[in-house]
Amino acid sequence: MFPPVLLFVINAIVIVTSSTIVYYCGRYLGFDQVFAQKYPEQLNKLSRSLKKKELLVCTRWSFFPLVPTGMICYASSVLRVRVRVRVRKCLVGVSLGENGICAVYIFGGNMLLTAMNSF
Numbered sequence: 001m002f003p004p005v006l007l008f009v010i011n012a013i014v015i016v017t018s019s020t021i022v023y024y025c026g027r028y029l030g031f032d033q034v035f036a037q038k039y040p041e042q043l044n045k046l047s048r049s050l051k052k053k054e055l056l057v058c059t060r061w062s063f064f065p066l067v068p069t070g071m072i073c074y075a076s077s078v079l080r081v082r083v084r085v086r087v088r089k090c091l092v093g094v095s096l097g098e099n100g101i102c103a104v105y106i107f108g109g110n111m112l113l114t115a116m117n118s119f
Helices: 004-026 032-038 040-063 069-078 087-117
Strands: none
Touching (some): 040 087, 069 087
C-alpha cells in the first residue's frame, strides 16, 4: 500500500496529465459542431459561465464528485473559440478541484483506517 503523501502526489500528476490530454484532444475530435446543433442552449449557458468565472467554474466542476472532470476539460477546449478558455486556467481549476476532493478521500480514508486498526 502506498503512503498517503506519495499516493496524493502520484494522483496529482495523473490528474494534470490526463486533463491536458483531454483538453488538447478535444480540439481535434470534431464534436463541437455536433454539440452546437444538439445542445445550443446548454453550450450558451456554459459559455456565459466560463466567460464570467472561468477558474471558479472549472474548480467547482472538478470538486463535485458526480460529474466527469474530463467533460469540463473537453468543453473548455471546444469553447475556446467563443470564450478563450486558456489551458493553464482550466488545468489550475481542475487541479484545485480534483486534488481537493482526492485529499479528502486519501487522507480521510487513511485516518479512518488508522482509527479502525487501533480498536
